[in-house]
Amino acid sequence: MFDKPAVMLAPLAGYTDPPFRLLCFEFGADLAETEMISSEGLIRGCERTAAMMDIFEGEGRVGIQLFGSRPPSMASAAEIAAKKRPAFIDINFGCPVKKVVRKNGGAGLMRDLDLMGRIARAVTSAVELPVTAKIRSGWTRESENYIEAGRILQDCGVSAVTLHPRYRSQFFRGEANWNHITSLNAELEIPVIANGDIAGPAELREIINKTGCLTVMVGRAAIGRPWLFNKLRREIRRIYGSIVENGDYEKEAEYPDSLSDKLKIFEKFVRMEVDYKGEQRAILEMRKHYRWYIRGYRGMKEYRARLSRCETLEEVLSILSQVREEIEGN
Ligand SMILES: Cc1cc2nc3c(=O)[nH]c(=O)nc-3n(C[C@H](O)[C@H](O)[C@H](O)COP(=O)(O)O)c2cc1C
Incomplete structure (x- = not known):
């Protein structure tokens, strides 16, 4: 699934619900994700949590993103999520929020790669679907470990790794360091999904040229601008030409000028x-x-x-x- 040029809508808590994703797909997004969903909430049977897995008919390929710190809970949650027939399951190892990392969820796992590996292994063993993982560059600059994390995830059977190249300590401050994506993509055999600070077609071209990644993920720039995917899709077509024309692309909705x-x-x-x-x-x-x-x-x-x-x-x-x-x- 991650072996063709593609633009993916990033998981954005509070934003990437089915109506918003549907609009992004209409304008040309190839892939999207739900927002992060608590594995513990899912296995407790919390209805509000389960509703976060809703996928509308007519959406394109959607991944369900899970977070949590207990391998058995993550495995059970993945089994529950798989029943919704998503295109893939994504594991969140990047969320910087205190409430999440305090319980060793999200980017908290960048401090414990052994546990990260056990979670990834539990999830890949629990479901037949492709499993992806989303990481940061490390907990802090001093403890940078995205290459090691990527290798572990690859060994655990993960199909692709998304890197948002900031440290947890940065939250969303400073610039995303695309050099990290280039290094990780050179290191791993599985696809790396490039993410961070893509504001429009110019950055899309730059990040593809720099990192060599086929799939790029766009988050904040799409908030309030689902039509951005029209421009991104066109840029992808300009870059890859016939590969894309012959791929599973359909015509995107018109870009709204006024x-x-x-x-x-x-x-x-x-x-x-x-x-x-x-x-x-x-x-x-x-x-x-x-x-x-x-x-x-x-x-x-x-x-x-x-x-x-x-x-x-x-x-x-x-x-x-x-x-x-x-x-x-x-
Ligand atoms: C409001 C908001 C909510 C987010 N929620 C999630 C989430 O649920 N799961 C996740 O993996 N990343 C989440 N992120 C991080 C984004 O997916 C993305 O990695 C980050 O914003 C960098 O990409 P961008 O520069 O294209 O926005 C969130 C970011 C923002 C701003």
């Missing part, structure tokens, strides 16, 4: 969220998205403030149509 076109996509997004989560929860959870969709235009501050006070779909749609009227009137 704010009005972007708002139409946003409206579709809000409606999908309401259908999926119910109005009250959807409108509340959409609040974090508004600022991304109407940014970079004059006079939008007030609309943004009003949107983030909305409680019903009707209110949201009414404000969106006022924004459209205002820009079309100008």
Whole structure:
């Protein structure tokens, strides 16, 4: 699966739910992941956790991402996840959040590669599906160990490793060090997925040229811009030409040039969220998205403030149509 040029939507907690992923697929993403899902929550049968594994019909290839620190729990959670028929299972060894690393989850495992290996082995033995792992460069610069981690994961039967080349101590600060991705890709026989600071087509080309990775993963740049995948897909086509044309690519949705076109996509997004989560929860959870969709235009501050006070779909749609009227009137 990771042997063809591809752009993947990164797992983003609070963002990469089925409606958002569906939009990204429509614009040309090849692969995507759920947000990180607690293995302990899954095996306890927590409904809210289980719902995070939902995959819509019509989505492309989606991986379910799991986190946890106990190999037997991770194995059981992977078996539960496999029933949802994802394209692959991903293991999170990169989350820097205190609440997660304190219990030895996420990037906490960069401090204990022995346990990391046991988790990876437990998961690859539990399911037939491809298993991937997402790591950081290390816990701190002083304890950098991504090459060793990559080798261990490869030996444990992992199909591909994503590297977000920052240390846990950096969280999201500083620059992603793409040299680490180049080194890891040279070292491993399994594919390495390149991630970190890809803002658009220019960085996509640069990271591919620099690292030689076939699959690249884009996170923050896609928040509020699912249409970015249209441009990324085109760039991939420019780089690889006929390989891509003959691959399993279909035509992506048109890139929206105007704010009005972007708002139409946003409206579709809000409606999908309401259908999926119910109005009250959807409108509340959409609040974090508004600022991304109407940014970079004059006079939008007030609309943004009003949107983030909305409680019903009707209110949201009414404000969106006022924004459209205002820009079309100008
Ligand atoms: C809001 C937010 C949520 C994230 N949630 C996850 C997650 O659930 N699992 C994960 O492996 N990484 C998560 N990440 C990290 C991203 O997947 C990605 O590795 C990181 O943002 C670097 O890539 P980017 O520069 O393209 O954003 C998250 C990042 C952000 C900003």
